[in-house]
Amino acid sequence: MLDKIEEAGSNKATFFELLGGEANGVENIRLLVETFYDIMDSDPKAKPLRDLHQADLTSAREKLFMFLTGWTGGPQLYIERYGHPMLRARHLPFVVDESARDQWMYCMIKAMHQLGYEEDLMKKLATQLYGVADFMRNQ
Ligand code: HEM
Numbered sequence: 193m194l195d196k197i198e199e200a201g202s203n204k205a206t207f208f209e210l211l212g213g214e215a216n217g218v219e220n221i222r223l224l225v226e227t228f229y230d231i232m233d234s235d236p237k238a239k240p241l242r243d244l245h246q247a248d249l250t251s252a253r254e255k256l257f258m259f260l261t262g263w264t265g266g267p268q269l270y271i272e273r274y275g276h277p278m279l280r281a282r283h284l285p286f287v288v289d290e291s292a293r294d295q296w297m298y299c300m301i302k303a304m305h306q307l308g309y310e311e312d313l314m315k316k317l318a319t320q321l322y323g324v325a326d327f328m329r330n331q
Pocket of ligand 1: 241244245246249251252255256259274279282283286287288292293294296321324325326328329
């Protein structure tokens with residue numbers, strides 16, 4: 193596993209491959225996103241972040257799943273359906289400050305822990321996602 197992660201650093205293996213690739217990657221990303229939103233929906237620490245979202249999380253779950261599948265190096269489900277993500281622009285209607293960013297990361301890291309991700313994979317994925325989350329910040 194460690195070798196594979198090092199390969200990911202040099203772009204030889206994508207996160208999608210590390211997460212199960214063609215056989216299980218899509219399923220594992222689905223599970224990660226479902227767990228992420230279940231945590232956001234129930235953990236009091238993420239309440240302000242939860243409140244930015246619609247009452248019904250169905251479309252948020254589906255869109256993050258589609259986005260992350262492509263972003264990790266799997267099939268570009270989001271782009272095929274919706275075109276360029278323009279993620280930062282899409283987040284402009286919401287107040288994304290440091291606190292919201294940190295709550296988002298908190299839910300994602302807690303989800304990876306719950307799913308038993310290996311420490312190295314978790315750190316690398318969290319570092320990359322932090323970059324995206326911080327880029328989304330608009331305050
Ligand atoms: C930094 C803190 C973040 C906050 C506060 C936040 C908040 C939100 C909110 C409120 C929505 C609308 C959901 C709804 O319809 O109820 C949304 C949509 C979305 N977010 Fe985030 N988000 C954050 C970070 C991220 C990150 C890091 C990613 C990707 C790695 C991401 C990917 C998406 C996607 C793909 C959508 C759907 C966009 C669309 O097609 O409408 N978000 N986000």
